[in-house]
Amino acid sequence: MVLQKIKSIMKESPFIMQVIARIYRFVHYNNAWKYRIWGGNTISLSSAFLKGTSFDISGKNNIIIVGPKARLFNCKIKIIGDSNRLEIKSGSTIISNTSFWMQHGSNEIIIGHDSTIEGGSLAAIEGTKITVGDDCMFSSDIEIRTGDSHSIINAVNEKRINPSDDILIGDHVWLTAHVRVMKGAVIPNNSIVGNSAIVTSKFDKENSVYAGIPAKHIKDNINWDRYLR
Template identity: 55%
Template sequence: MDFIAFIYNLIHKNNTWKYYQHIIAKGAFLKNVKFSITGKNNKIVIGRKARLRDCKIKIYGNNCLLKIGDGSTIISNASFWLQDDNCKIIIGNNFTMEGGHIASTEGETITIGNDCMFSNDIEIRNGDSHSIIKANTDERLNWAESVTIGNHVWLTAHVRVLKGSCIANNSIIANSSIVTNQLNVPNAIYGGMPAKMLKTNIDWDRDRYKYHQ
């Protein structure tokens, strides 16, 4: 498997060779994945059998970590951005994502559990990228805060997850919702702007054909 992945990555357009000292991707399958890394002691770890296609990974800082799990991980049309020192994006095993942007800044962390399913046009960020300050003072109001997403979480299309948010295990976030706070009850559907609990005592499955009315 590792040899097949090596040949696959040679054939497809990637620039891992340019940043070989930062990237560990043995056994991963990368197609048209572009890396841009500036700084020292940065690390990108992509698990065995993980498949990434048409993705962009950018690091601008020192001591940053992007870790993507192995297994049935499939990610396409996504960008990962780590800016500032000591930022982390940590993603569990068997993760799928159809498109979007995940950005960690100001030394904070984005943690995503195992067996999560993200649809297209997903945005997750733990900071605002720019400063909001009190008028006529230099007091900043919008410091970055870490984001935590549990295991087996389904983010449907066009969801936004903002700084300081937490999503419990086995949750579903409804289409076009914006998560801004702590959604701590597991096995629930949340939706709205901002997202609030809509239904409890639920679970979800990737396979829609094995269930019948």
């Protein structure tokens, strides 16, 4: 009872939470400090808890924001280029064993409040954006990428035919294990994407299940819960 009361006081006090988070990050060393000092980059960790998380930034005017109470475990953040933005919002946000990659300039990766990721990679290149809504649940071995990282050329006119494109994932979306979300994809609110599916389309029907290679709409009028009822 006393321990629960102490925990409650800690959570309700932003100042105490910030002090505890700073101590936690100091004990579980991360190298964010050097990118604050050199390179003209902004890293705001507030009351976030980081363990085994590394930063590798080559560029300037990049912004990384991890909101209060968010937790990152064994993550890698790599930025190559200028004016990129990574924002991981506050709440019961837990991200583990995940890499974030931004290459070229003016890319964005936004993770919503209270979302969880158990493992995988998110890559935004060529000035594109990955948006993940609130209360999403991503399983392990998830890959989300806005581009192919290499050029595909039309053999007749020598023009590139594989431009990068934004990805939008709505609120309360469950990506099950081994899902791939490719450039230009849209996944609506309250949806489930089945195991090992590859999402390449802009879907618009909420409360649905999408599955297959490539993913297709297979069921509607559903929702999901993190806990068994």
